[in-house]
Amino acid sequence: MENLGIDIKLLIAQVINFIILFFVFRRYLAKPFINYLKEERKKDEDKSKILSELETKHDRMIEEEQEFRKKLKQEQEKILNETKRASEKLKEELMKKAKDEADDIISKAKRQIEDDREVFYKEVKSYITDTSIFMIEKALKQNLTTEVQKKLTEHVLSNLQKK
């Protein structure tokens, strides 16, 4: 062994040294480092998990948003249709009311015209009657002599005596 240049004592010392180094390395370097790596890996896994959860939530939220938008649109259409129907109905009611009022006004106007015509007719008739009677009375005053009056009186009495 000495001819090969290998010193047993040195070799044993190196082996012991190596073993000590190994144990020291393992205890104070490898383990912490491995623990560190484990922790990092765990952190990464957690992060991935969280990220995955967030993505899932995000997807769900997008779905919910789309669902909400869809419902909102349906509600809007529903409200719009109802509003259209209500406005159509209101329009019909207003038109009917306007027509009824117009018909009523026309009827009243016709009645008023008839009433006015009736009043006018009565007034004209009264005027003509009064004027005619007045003219007759005036003519009688001017033209009835005592002789005529006597004849008329006699005529009245004679007619009444006949039975």
Add this chain to the structure above:
Amino acid sequence: MDDDLRNQIDKLSKEITIINIKDKVTIMSPYKLGDNEMQKIKDLLPVIKNFDIVNVVDENIYSGLIIKIGTKMIDLTLNSALQNLRKKIYEGH
């Protein structure tokens, strides 16, 4: 109209019995009535023969006469005929 007047005269004849005898008869005419006419009136309404008859001239009467006894009256004038005519025309509306 004559029938209506005759009915009034008949009605008055019946009512006169309850009129006070002291009431006088007033005959209003457009001129002074003669005896002949007064007689005709008495013939028409015999019951007035028992009353004091007064003839009043009213120039507003066109022709005919009005016989008043107390509160009763018969209008035989042309004036009332014209008024009736006016009334009938008005009623004809």
